[in-house]
Amino acid sequence: MKRTMPNQAEAVQSQPDRRTMAAAGVTVLLWASAFVGIRGAVPYFSPGALALGRLLAGSAVLGVILLVRREGSPPRAAWPGILVSGVLWFGAYTVALNWGEQEVDAGTAAMVVNIGPLLIALLGGRLLGEGFPPRLLAGMAVSFGGAIVVGISMSGQGRASVTGVLLCLVAAVTYAVGVLAQKPALRHASALQVTTFGCFIGTAACLPFAGQLVSQAARAPLAATLDVVYLGVFPTAVAFTTWAYALARTTAGRMGATTYLVPALVVLMAWAVLKEVPGWLSLLGGLLCLAGVAVSRRRAPGR
Numbered sequence: 585m586k587r588t589m590p591n592q593a594e595a596v597q598s599q600p601d602r603r604t605m606a607a608a609g610v611t612v613l614l615w616a617s618a619f620v621g622i623r624g625a626v627p628y629f630s631p632g633a634l635a636l637g638r639l640l641a642g643s644a645v646l647g648v649i650l651l652v653r654r655e656g657s658p659p660r661a662a663w664p665g666i667l668v669s670g671v672l673w674f675g676a677y678t679v680a681l682n683w684g685e686q687e688v689d690a691g692t693a694a695m696v697v698n699i700g701p702l703l704i705a706l707l708g709g710r711l712l713g714e715g716f717p718p719r720l721l722a723g724m725a726v727s728f729g730g731a732i733v734v735g736i737s738m739s740g741q742g743r744a745s746v747t748g749v750l751l752c753l754v755a756a757v758t759y760a761v762g763v764l765a766q767k768p769a770l771r772h773a774s775a776l777q778v779t780t781f782g783c784f785i786g787t788a789a790c791l792p793f794a795g796q797l798v799s800q801a802a803r804a805p806l807a808a809t810l811d812v813v814y815l816g817v818f819p820t821a822v823a824f825t826t827w828a829y830a831l832a833r834t835t836a837g838r839m840g841a842t843t844y845l846v847p848a849l850v851v852l853m854a855w856a857v858l859k860e861v862p863g864w865l866s867l868l869g870g871l872l873c874l875a876g877v878a879v880s881r882r883r884a885p886g887r
Contacts, residue, residue, distance in 0.1 A: 604833045607826040614826075616849035618819035619690040620857050622682055625811040628804035631682035632793030634812060637801065639674060639787040641816020646780040646825070658773035658781060665769025666781050673762025674786025674824075680755040687748020690858065694850035695730075695873050696752035698843055703760035704836055723879035730872025733865065766828065767836050775828035783820065 625634055650656075658666060685693050702723060769778050801809060831839050 642820030668765035670785025675789035684751035733869030
């Protein structure tokens with residue numbers, strides 16, 4: 585009986601090496617810090633201005649690295665995925681998240697946005713023909729139920745509005761679509777190329793906020809401006825590159841699973857830096873979000 589050997593790409597994706605795991609770890613840590621950094625900047629910058637400032641800083645760093653490494657432009661086959669991820673993930677996601685964090689605390693925002701991995705699986709079932717396993721649908725229902733609990737609890741405490749939670753859900757959707765678009769692009773271009781040109785496109789999409797950025801940066805304190813620079817250099821330039829590096833070497837589902845650690849890290853960072861901790865009902869809703877993800881990731885008996 586002929587035995588079929590997995591190709592090299594499949595072998596790499598099924599057994600990620602230590603560098604891939606380290607890259608994913610760097611991404612998780614820096615993305616968690618982004619939720620805290622955004623909370624420090626939103627009192628002084630509007631959502632669009634903050635997004636543009638962050639992307640400009642990220643584009644500057646990535647552009648220099650690209651020139652030093654002389655990687656050039658990505659091939660034509662990679663551009664559709666880069667365009668979609670640039671507009672939706674770098675652009676729309678960043679604006680929606682900034683806006684949402686004007687209404688909810690950092691920990692709650694991270695919990696709601698982490699519905700994204702479930703949406704990746706849902707869209708993958710529709711667009712990639714992976715189907716809709718019952719556990720996926722059950723987990724998705726639990727997570728969205730948790731998001732509703734979070735919205736009600738935060739609104740009832742006067743700390744947030746349901747609108748803020750809905751904006752974080754928009755961020756989760758654009759994040760999921762961005763990952764699905766980015767994955768095929770990484771078959772044709774390097775992680776640095778995909779990240780750099782995606783960031784360039786996101787920056788261009790946010791240029792209408794340039795006037796707001798100039799006027800608000802002139803009035804903002806130095807600490808808030810440094811928050812914007814930090815967001816551009818580390819959670820954007822560094823973390824999106826390490827994400828793309830790891831995503832090219834494993835599956836989108838597995839990479840999405842690594843972000844389940846983000847809410848817990850954000851709560852700890854927000855407590856240490858911002859002195860803010862979600863209420864008990866909000867925590868319960870966030871735990872429901874994560875529990876739904878856990879249900880969706882469980883294997884059926886016998887598999």
